[in-house]
Amino acid sequence: MNDNPTIEFALRMGDNCLILAQQVGAWCGHAPVVEEDIAFANVALDLIGQTKLWLGYAGELEGKGRSADDLAFLRDVRQFRNCLLVEQPNDEFAKALMRQFLFDAWHHPMLTALTKSSNARIAEIAEKSVKEVSYHLERSHDLITRLGDGSPESHAKMQDALNDLWRFTGELMTPDSVDEALAADGAAPELSDVQAEYTAYMRSALEEATLVAPEKVHMYQGGKTGVHTEKLGHLVAEMQWMQRAYPGLKW
Amino acid sequence: MSALATKPSTDDVWGWLEEVPDPEIPAVSVVDLGIVRDVEWKGGTLVVTVTPTYSGCPATSFISRAIEMAIRARGIDDLKMETRISPAWTTDWISDAGREKLREFGIAPPVGGAASCAGALKVPPVVTCPRCGSTHTERVSQFGSTPCKASYRCLDCLEPFDYFKSF
Numbered sequence: 001m002n003d004n005p006t007i008e009f010a011l012r013m014g015d016n017c018l019i020l021a022q023q024v025g026a027w028c029g030h031a032p033v034v035e036e037d038i039a040f041a042n043v044a045l046d047l048i049g050q051t052k053l054w055l056g057y058a059g060e061l062e063g064k065g066r067s068a069d070d071l072a073f074l075r076d077v078r079q080f081r082n083c084l085l086v087e088q089p090n091d092e093f094a095k096a097l098m099r100q101f102l103f104d105a106w107h108h109p110m111l112t113a114l115t116k117s118s119n120a121r122i123a124e125i126a127e128k129s130v131k132e133v134s135y136h137l138e139r140s141h142d143l144i145t146r147l148g149d150g151s152p153e154s155h156a157k158m159q160d161a162l163n164d165l166w167r168f169t170g171e172l173m174t175p176d177s178v179d180e181a182l183a184a185d186g187a188a189p190e191l192s193d194v195q196a197e198y199t200a201y202m203r204s205a206l207e208e209a210t211l212v213a214p215e216k217v218h219m220y221q222g223g224k225t226g227v228h229t230e231k232l233g234h235l236v237a238e239m240q241w242m243q244r245a246y247p248g249l250k251w
Numbered sequence: 252m253s254a255l256a257t258k259p260s261t262d263d264v265w266g267w268l269e270e271v272p273d274p275e276i277p278a279v280s281v282v283d284l285g286i287v288r289d290v291e292w293k294g295g296t297l298v299v300t301v302t303p304t305y306s307g308c309p310a311t312s313f314i315s316r317a318i319e320m321a322i323r324a325r326g327i328d329d330l331k332m333e334t335r336i337s338p339a340w341t342t343d344w345i346s347d348a349g350r351e352k353l354r355e356f357g358i359a360p361p362v363g364g365a366a367s368c369a370g371a372l373k374v375p376p377v378v379t380c381p382r383c384g385s386t387h388t389e390r391v392s393q394f395g396s397t398p399c400k401a402s403y404r405c406l407d408c409l410e411p412f413d414y415f416k417s418f
Contacts, residue, residue, distance in 0.1 A: 035391060035392035035394070035402065036392075038392065038394050038395065038396075038402075039392055039393065039394035041394075042394040042395075042398055043394075044307075045305070045307035045308070045309070045398055046305060046306060046307045046398060047307070048307045049303075049305060049306025049307025049308065050306050050307070052306070052307075053306060053336070123337070124336050124337030124339075125336070127336075127337055127338070127339045128306055128336045128337070128339045129306065131339060131341075131418055132305060132306065132398075135393055135394075135416075138393060139393050139394070
């Protein structure tokens with residue numbers, strides 16, 4: 001872990017965007033309908049743009065001359081700080097949509113709060129990102145509602161996806177020393193405030209989608225400190241292979 | 252190219268930039284879209300500040316380069332391009348002329364101010380078909396051919412069209 005909690009925080013925000021973008025980008029050419037294909041590609045593009053802002057800031061703070069690209073392509077799995085939720089595999093469309101919704105529903109209130117950060121750089125990155133994410137949330141919310149409250153088959157698939165992924169949502173709202181340090185300076189919100197908003201939003205969204213969040217689930221932790229599920233290694237290997245095979249290759 | 256004897260005014264520079272088209276939507280200029288935020292002389296250096304539309308828009312670096320080339324072609328060598336992300340770019344900055352050019356090009360311009368920017372589950376705006384003028388249109392997808400556009404179709408003339416979404 002970095003001694004500077006702001007670097008850790010920027011890596012977490014940036015790695016969430018990067019890993020989710022990599023996953024979502026993989027749907028390009030494979031989504032069941034062309035509109036969703038295009039939507040996923042656009043969401044991936046926004047997230048890559050946001051990754052550049054966050055990782056660029058992390059690299060500057062670190063002061064070792066590492067660019068956003070260096071951080072994305074030359075770190076190993078244990079150095080990634082993304083949450084476990086975004087590294088869960090694409091498997092099928094229902095899971096990809098549910099993963100997106102569970103993340104967007106956190107990302108939006110988090111970024112909204114960060115627009116008021118005492119750290120001017122964090123505030124401006126959040127201001128830029130939150131507008132894009134409001135479109136992501138609108139889409140993922142709409143789709144889980146329609147598919148959850150859809151045919152028996154679509155409902156079953158969305159419920160299965162929720163049952164599988166819900167255990168990875170707790171981490172996003174469980175503060176550790178990094179979150180506490182930033183909250184103490186007013187640079188980031190108290191995660192309990194974000195959680196209150198998330199819980200209320202989820203309650204009404206899931207009810208409308210006729211889906212039920214599992215109860216008494218053990219919430220998995222670790223991604224924020226670099227302890228990941230086995231899924232991330234495979235993803236990173238694919239994402240980084242070109243830089244690994246041809247070090248220093250430029251586009 | 253050698254340096255100019257006299258410094259062109261910033262108004263001149265704005266005039267040149269009005270001729271630099273957006274690479275994705277060549278009907279409008281980078282000034283019409285509100286991407287150029289500032290043009291100023293700092294001593295002998297011309298500083299041009301641009302604001303990206305969407306953070307991942309692949310056209311952003313292309314636009315900066317197009318602006319740089321347009322200015323260098325006028326003989327200005329001492330040029331600095333700066334990027335500013337706050338305040339964040341908004342469709343409110345698209346000029347009236349730019350909106351009209353979008354419509355003529357077949358893209359419905361943004362409806363309402365940035366306040367009507369999606370947000371979770373707000374009612375989609377009433378978008379007028381750029382071809383026949385009907386308001387009897389429907390959204391096909393919130394996302395379209397570029398990050399800034401949504402896909403719509405007209406229920407009267409039946410043509411599909413792009414809508415430049417409020418942002």
